[in-house]
Amino acid sequence: MPKVIISEFMDEAAIAAELAGLDVQYDPGLVDRPGDLAAAVARADALIVRNRTQVRGPLLDAARDLKVVGRLGVGLDNIDVPACRARGIAVYPATGANDGAVAEYVVATALLLLRGAYGATARVAAGTWPRNALMGREIAGKRLGLVGFGSIARETARRAAALGMTVAAHDPFVAAG
Structure with missing residues (x-):
């Protein structure tokens, strides 16, 4: 039976639902x-991390049977991807999993700041x-950079545009369009 190590916080209901039948060691500490x-x-056989577990050097040397690293997030700066590839270890980020949540946070924060609600919270x-x-001010007609x-940025732009914002973006890896 595959042994799965989860070294950082993960929703316990998701562990129960998605990893049922596997030998799981969940220890967020x-x-x-x-x-x-x-x-x-x-x-x-598998290691699931967030952003604090450093999957490189000594940890990879200790992981003799590791086949896969799952990243609960999209950034891979805490994972030595070339070293994993050289050892035949697949790396899977959770691409798309938080796009909507992050986009909502960005737009909600913009609304909060424009309206002055954050500064008035204690008085309320x-x-x-x-x-x-x-x-405060309305968000319609404002520019979001x-x-x-x-x-994530595309999802944020879609939501911002729905509120009447204009969007300007820069990404050297995406063709202008």
């Missing part, structure tokens, strides 16, 4: 105990209604 992590991956919580502090135009 394992990332902070390098010796224990190395011992755990020594007999693992204290029971006052600082109407003038909450008047995006650095990078990958899937």
Whole structure:
């Protein structure tokens, strides 16, 4: 039975649903105990990480049977992808998994800042209604600048455009269009 090590936080319902039937060691504190992590991956087929577990050098040397690394996120800066490739270890980022959530966060934060709601939070919580502090500005007609135009930025642009914003983006890896 495949042995799966999860060294950082992962939703426990997702573990139960998606990894049922596998031998799973879920220890979100394992990332902070390098010796224990190395011992755990020594007999693992799969390792699931977020962004703090450094999948490189000594950890890869300890992972004799590792076949796959799953990354709960899209950035791979904590994973030595060429070293994994050289060892025949597949690396799978969770591309697309958080696009909508991040896009919502960006647009919601823009709305919050334009309206002044963040600065008025303490007064509202204290029971006052600082109407003038909450008047702010409308988001329609504003320009949103995006650095990078990958899937998260595209989703953010779609939502921003739906609110009447104009979008400007720069990404040296995406052709102008």
